[in-house]
Amino acid sequence: MQILRMSALGLAVLYLQLLVLPHITLWHAAPNLLLAWVLLAAMKLPRTPTLLLAFLLGLAYDLTLPLSLGMHATILLLLAELINRLHNSWSKNSPFNVMLAVFLLSVGWEIAKMVFHALAGHGVTATAQQLTIGLLWQTVSGTLALYILLLLDRIRFHVQL
Amino acid sequence: MIKRHLVLSLLLLLCLVLMLGGDESRLAKARLLSRSLYYPFLNSLQTIRSIRQARIHNRTLHEQNALLLLRVIDLENRVETLAGSDIPFLPTVQHLIVADVIGFSGSFEQRQLIINRGTQDGLMVNDAVLNNQGAVGKVVAVAPHHATVLPFSHPQFRLGVADARTHVQGILENIGGHQYITMIPIDAQVALGDTVITSNLSTVFPKGVPVGVILKLERHPLHPYRQALLQPFANIGSIEQVIVLLSRKGDSDSLESAGY
Incomplete structure (x- = not known):
């Protein structure tokens, strides 16, 4: 049941990421809800379903940007594995810790993107200023999104027959 | 150990396969x-x-x-x-100007029209005012940018008119809030439904401008002339635009110059 709920949440997050968030940009950087989702999924689900879901969701995202096929699937997969391994040793009580985790994951995401683009010969066009503002924006919005997703995850529906 | 990493390895391999190759x-x-x-x-x-x-x-x-x-x-x-x-009934009018009715002065049958043209546009007192239905009135006061029009519904308005069919002459005037053709000879062959037009005796209007139709013929026992109740073509109450015929002067020997 938890897997189903997390899949549905992931799909909703993906639609939001593709349809709504590109319109809420700051310095050309859109909030990264997928990051918040993978963080939540890796904490809530067992390892294998998390990896599978991260891969499938990342691949779905890649298909909307076919030239970078496989990039987001790889990033989400690696982040899911990383979170799955490390989240138990990371204190989640303090919002600052959560924000730091989101920031580090965002940095990892951006570095992975740059490496992929460099290897694919697409070139990296973002300036240092854009990158910094983008990372800060993604950290704030990602943390906020994570708490919202946690809240949504707590909602239970009971059907009485 | 192998089983633990199998899924991750397989998925990473798949990612690699997807990423490999050119665009x-x-x-x-x-x-x-x-x-x-x-x-x-x-x-x-x-x-x-x-x-x-x-x-x-x-x-x-x-x-x-x-x-x-x-x-x-x-x-x-x-x-x-x-x-x-x-204006179909004025094929050879040389100078005319279209004006908007921008206001009224007076009330009921005393009402006069204010139009948005004046001396700056070449208007003069006694210029004829009509619309595409027929005669409306004449200019009685002109300012640089507006003018006052005395409509045929005003008690002071007089106009030389004629029966379009028989050419019998008469005078259009307002009696008790209604338009009448007065001074119609008793033996004139005027009939109900006849169209009344401006006559050649008018100094204000050219001959032939429609005015209205005869609704009723009346005769007072003490008067030597008959009078006809007229239904005017132009509706003064709902006029929004008028046409002013600019200065057709020269005919001084007319009914209007004699006070009509």
Whole structure:
């Protein structure tokens, strides 16, 4: 049941990421809800379903940007594995810790993107200023999104027959 | 240990396969996945995007439609103005000007029309005022940018008119709030429904401008003339635009110059 709920949440997050968030940009950087989702999924689900879901969701995202096929699937997969391994040793009580985790994951995401683009010969066009503002924006919005997703995850529906 | 890393390894291998190759190769793989496994997802995404685009397009069309509507209204107004200046009963009028009625002075039958043309536009006192239905009145006061029109419904208005069929002359005047043709000879062959036009004795109007139709013929036992109740063509109460015929001067030997 938890897997189903997390899949549905992931799909909703993906639609939001593709349809709504590109319109809420700051310095050309859109909030990264997928990051918040993978963080939540890796904490809530067992390892294998998390990896599978991260891969499938990342691949779905890649298909909307076919030239970078496989990039987001790889990033989400690696982040899911990383979170799955490390989240138990990371204190989640303090919002600052959560924000730091989101920031580090965002940095990892951006570095992975740059490496992929460099290897694919697409070139990296973002300036240092854009990158910094983008990372800060993604950290704030990602943390906020994570708490919202946690809240949504707590909602239970009971059907009485 | 192997089992623990099997899924991750397989998925990473898949990612590597997807990433390998040039842009063309990645596009081909993406096309294959888009048409098979991810078809429902991508199709729904495309549908949502097309709905949003349709809404934006719809909004743009609404704006264009509103602009076109304003343009149509503007053109209709221009056509109306041109149609109003097309006077079939005045084929050889040399100088005329279209004016908007911008106000009234007086009340009831004492009402006079204020128009938005004046001496700056060449208007003079006693210029004839009509619309595409027929005679309306005459200019009685002119300022640089506006003028006052005495309509035929005013008690002080007099106009030399004639029966279009029999050419019997008479005078149009307002009696008790109604328009009458007075001074009709008793033996004149005037009939109900006859059209009344301006006569050649008028200094204000050229001959032949329609005025109205005869509704009723009356005769007072003490008067040597008959009078006819007239239904005017022009409705003074709802006039929005008029045409002013600029100065047809010269005829001093007329009924109006004698006070009519």
